[in-house]
Amino acid sequence: MKQRALNFGREIMFDNLSEKVSRALRNISGQGRITAENIKETLRELRIALLDADVALPVVVNFIDRVKKAALGREVNKNLTPSQSFLSIVKKEMTHAMGAVNTEINLVTQPPAVILIAGLQGVGKTTSVGKIGKFLKEKYTKKVLVVSSDVYRPAAIKQLETLAKEAEIDFFPSEITEKPIEIVKSALQFAKQKLYDVLIVDTAGRMHINVVMMNEIKQIYDTINPIETLFIVDAMTGQDAANAAKAFQEKIQLTGIVLTKVDGDIRGGAALSVRHITNIPIKFLGVGEKQQALEPFYPDRIASRILGMGDVLSLIEDIESKIDYAQTEKLAQKIKQGEGFNLNDFMCQLRQMSDMGGIHSILEKMPGIGQLPENLKNQIDNKLLIDMESIIKSMTLKERANPEIIKGSRKRRIAQGSGMQMQDINRLLKHFDNMRRLMKQMKTGSLPKKMIHGIEGIISKKFFGH
Incomplete structure (x- = not known):
């Protein structure tokens, strides 16, 4: 095991x-x-x-x-x-x-507002199309249609179809036997006929030194006349990202940058370089693989994160947009009626933390992150939430409802079933006890605040045994 x-x-x-x-x-x-x-x-x-x-x-x-x-x-x-x-x-x-102020995506035009997605190979363009579509649907309640003109990568069209389904936005079918220019013409005509608010066009990844491919995207650009042309940049490429954007800018009029893979092992060079070199605003950050892992870019908030000052405004926005308040209110009523807080409730909270981007996303927005010891930061990973849920799933329904019965032999069985160690079971139960005490102190309307206290507890030194 x-x-x-x-x-x-x-x-x-x-x-x-x-x-x-x-x-x-x-x-x-x-x-x-x-x-x-x-x-x-x-x-x-x-x-x-x-x-x-x-x-x-x-x-x-x-x-x-x-x-x-x-x-x-x-x-x-x-x-x-x-x-x-x-x-x-x-x-x-x-x-x-980094640009002083947030520059929102521009949709002020006769529908459909056309958004063209461009970038080099392997930077996450197609994934970004799905994320942006979901963002516009949920934040602005827009009717969104997406289409792929990438006929050079066999799996690209199918990938976008899958992402569109997950994001609950509409997909316009295309075939690798079609010409990209004909695909976008048909998609635009369809979007107009069916009264879509937004059409997002995915393009093939290309190198800026490829003259034929660059001429193709110029032709697509001239045909659909997009109100937004977003250049997708892999944040791990550093200042090279800015140089690539500058090369594309010579062919088509870029209106915004989307930095992807920001949750990876990056040094920060792209975020600080791309606006200065290109004078193109960064509009979004891709902060994970999930569909909801897209954040509007606020230069002042990112500066605060870099300087270890946290980003409380973004954390509040995450809570307001991603916490399930119906589930939260149900839990509040349950506790008020004296039914108590059990491990099933705790597991729901872990899932809500995951929906907020995981521990990393929450942690970096908390003030004072710069003062955390390196050994503590190195122990924190989003997979922690998955492992904690795995522990709870290895318990019986009776154990989840009555955590106090989980003693020696039960702990050993749970550890074996989840692939964890005894100390991990003890830490989870200790944190659960802390959370349960907080819930008992809960007053009307204060549950989200208690949940944030619980989040802080999960990443505290005490929880990690330091």
Whole structure:
């Protein structure tokens, strides 16, 4: 039987850059005032941190110059320490480098609003089409149609059909024997006839050095006249992503960037480079494989995450949009009636955390993440939620309803059934007890808040035994 503990290391978004920037900013702490001399070393380390994160050199030079000028030309707020004042300057300039404000997707046109998706091979274009379609359907209640003009990759059309079904949006069929230009013409005509609000056109991945393919996308662009042309960028490519976007911009008018695979082991270079080099706003972040793992891009919020200051607004939005309030209210009523909180209820909460993007997504939005010890961050992985659910599923219905009966022999059986260790069973039960105590203290309308306390408990040092 496979035995393993509940700990798997993985990067948190921009974690590498965040840790290095936080380390650089420590040099200014304890200083009585900001001077050219005492920020010299901090600026040098900031420069190194950004270059290590694969931020383009012109962006680094501009950023450091702006921070230096702002720091030396600014009177320190009496309510802030010099280090706090310097941190606010760094955040402001980092936000400026990424575009200052959120740029929403533009749908203001005679329907259907046509969105063209472009990008290099293997960056996640087709997956992004499904995510964007689902986002527009759920947030803006739009009637969405998607179509694939990628006749060069045999599985591309079928992949988009599957994603459309999962996202509960409509799919326009196409065949690899058809010409891409004829496919998009037919899809546009159909979208107009059936009164669709939005048509999203997926295109084949292409290299910008391929003249024939670049001419093809130019022809598609001219034919459908999209209101939005979104360039999909793999965040792990660093500053190369900005260079690719610039090459496409010479052929078609890009209106926005979608950074994909942001939840992977990235250094942050693409997010900080692409806007400065191309002057094209980043509109979305792809933060996972699930259909709902798409976030609008807010430069100030991302700057806060990079600087370890959290992103409470995005966390609140996640709760409002992804928590099942009908299920939450049902649980609230159950507890008020004295029925108690059991492991089935706890499992429902774990699933809701998963719907919010998992532990990584929640953790990076909490203030103070930059101060967490590396050994603790390295033990946190989204798979933890899956393993905890696996433990509960290995229990009998009687055990889930009456956790107090889970003693020695039952724990051993559950550990064997779930492929976990005894210590994992004990940790889960300990956390469950903490959550149950919180639920007993619950007052009317306060359950979502208690759930957030529970989320904090799952990722706390106490839960991980440190």
